[in-house]
Amino acid sequence: MSTSTGPTAKPWTLRRAKPSDAEDFARMMSEHEVFRQLLQLPFPDAELWxxxxxxxxxxxxxxxxxxxxxxxxxIASAGLHPVGVHLRRRHVMSLGMSVSVPWQGRGVGTALMTELCHxxxxxVGAIRIELGVYVDNVRAQALYRKFGFxxxxVQRAFALRDGEYADSLMMARLHPNPPRWQTAPAASA
Structure with missing residues (x-):
């Protein structure tokens, strides 16, 4: 769990999601401005979560x-997920994020992105992180760019949203400093 202390303490903590969070996920995903930016549907179900x-x-x-x-x-959720079981794509993860409306623009997304990128x-040796974001979600795009995405x-007519087809931007971030092999120092004879 990540917690801040001192004069710049944040009013939230970060931790792994758990099944007992299901009610909170259903509540957060019921916010129209949250689920419309995701591939979620209205009327989320806590049991499904x-x-x-x-x-x-x-x-x-x-x-x-x-x-x-x-x-x-x-108040927010973000995850990194392997893109599949293909051996040649094991270096890639996909990212998804949602932030409850009252908490948007207050640094929660930055805190989550910092931890996920770290x-x-x-x-985990991820070299590439990829995501999709609707073209009109400029706040999220700015956050992703801040982290190197x-x-x-552009994926045209990517998803049906509020009765219209919306385009999505495909964004990706490559590891800024890929790990290198570290060799042991030569033994002195």
Missing amino acids: RQRLSGQGASHGAELHLVAEADGRV YADNW EVEG
Whole structure:
């Protein structure tokens, strides 16, 4: 769990998501401005979230799903997920994020991105992180750019959203300083 102390203490803590967070996920995903920026549907179900959260990491140990919590409630969620089982893509992870409307623009997304990028760069050997973001979600795009993500393309009519098809930007970040092999110092004879 990541907690701040001192005069610049944040009003939230970061930790791994757990199945008991399901009610909070359903509440957060019921916010129109949250679910419309994701591939979620209206009227989220807590039991469905409990199942999703119970199954995380089962097939891919590198997966990390974090939440930001304030006053005992989940206010944001972000995760890194392996893109698949293909051996030649094991260096790639996908990123997803959601922040409850009252907490947007208050540094929660930056805190989550900092931890996820640190995890990807230093613990699981991810060389590439990729994500999709709707073209009109400029706040999220600015956050991703701050962490080195670049636009790689546009997916036209990517998803049906509020009765219209919306385009999505494909963004990716390559490891800023890929790990190198460290050799042992030569033994002196």
